[in-house]
Amino acid sequence: MAERYGGRFSPANARREGPPGPPVSRWDRKRRSRAGGRSNILFFLPFLFLWDAFLGPAQDFVPAFAAFAALFLAAWLTRQGILAEEAYDARPVAKRPAIPRKIFASVLTGAGLLAGGLAGDAGLLVAAAWGGIGGLLHLAAFGPDPLTDKIPDGVDGFQSDRVSRAVAEAESHLTAMREAVARLRDPSLDRRLETFATTARGLFRSVEADPGDLTAARRYLGVYLMGARDATLKFADLYGRERDPQVRADYERLLEDLGTSFADRTRRLLQNDRAGLDLEIEVLRDRLGRET
Known part of the structure; x- marks a missing residue:
């Protein structure tokens, strides 16, 4: 019988605080490609x-x-x-x-x-x-191709390289998951995985916008996604042979837990960024008040 994926690094075992974030559509952040016409x-x-x-x-x-x-x-x-x-x-x-x-x-x-x-x-x-x-x-x-690296103001090249490598590794895990599920030729599973991938990429974009968040998100981009990739490969092999509905239900619950955990981590990072901004504004106001 298939066992539900878990372990010491599983997001499902982490204590989550606060209400879950809003549901993420797989069409969020999507734009019509210009590679046509x-x-x-x-x-x-x-x-x-x-x-x-x-x-x-x-x-x-x-x-x-x-x-x-x-x-x-x-x-x-x-x-x-x-x-x-x-x-x-x-x-x-x-x-x-x-x-x-x-x-x-x-x-x-x-x-x-x-x-x-x-x-x-x-x-x-x-x-x-x-x-x-x-x-x-x-x-x-x-038009010409982009000829320079895109680095936000205040971020050095070393930080941007670390973030780029971490995101590239995370994207490779998502690609492996997508290819494994695609072998099953099940559109419903494809859509379910794409919804999770969209949620995960929300965390990627948050880390790219503020490379200082990489330390807090590294486990998600590395350990969690690597575990999800391994679980997906095993699921594709097992479900492809037996088509056991219980195995499918366990995998869908895994994707749900992962999506909730990734959305929660993204929300926390955004809250921390907002708290940091509020603190900087308050300090600046205090300084201006003392000087006037």
Whole structure:
């Protein structure tokens, strides 16, 4: 019989004070992705050159196929660059993308149009002009990638690195949990896990906004999520074989306990931040009162 996950570090065994926080929807903090529309159109344009490669003159095959490959890769890099920029914008503390995908996409767009112009017998100068204009228009339309790290005022690089590593580790645990549950092909469980992930990310964002909270939240980002990941992997293996409703109920209670504990920790951190702000305001008022 499956046993409910627990232990000395289990949030369910911690004493919780005060009323539970408001329920968190999995759609909270969600925004419509910009990785669509214009970026999706870019995937259709390369096939115009692929058509010419196979149906046009034989001497145009190589430049036309090169144009197709460059433009298709540029479209993929553009989409990935937009997603990376959205993740960067959504976090108060973030490292710049390791690869400037949108800038590389602009260069590839220019190279693809240059090759396409050569395939159409436009001449080197005209093809180069097409490539240059196309690359600049791509850069103007989608913008460059973030080129600097995002660090809040008053936070040094060492603190931001610690927070970034802790959050990256926590996100890897959530990813492992999501992949394990996805194997079960159960939309209800997927939604339940996503609701917990949204609650957990609320704690991540709180720590990123105030890296000084990392010490108080480290156990949640590390030990608790690691335990939840291990429990999820075992649950996916067991439930995938037997489909035992009791095993599922135990796992759903685990997610509920974890969600409550993470929401409670986030609420406490916010209360501590508010108390610290109130104290600083009171001290400042006292100083101003003595000086006037």
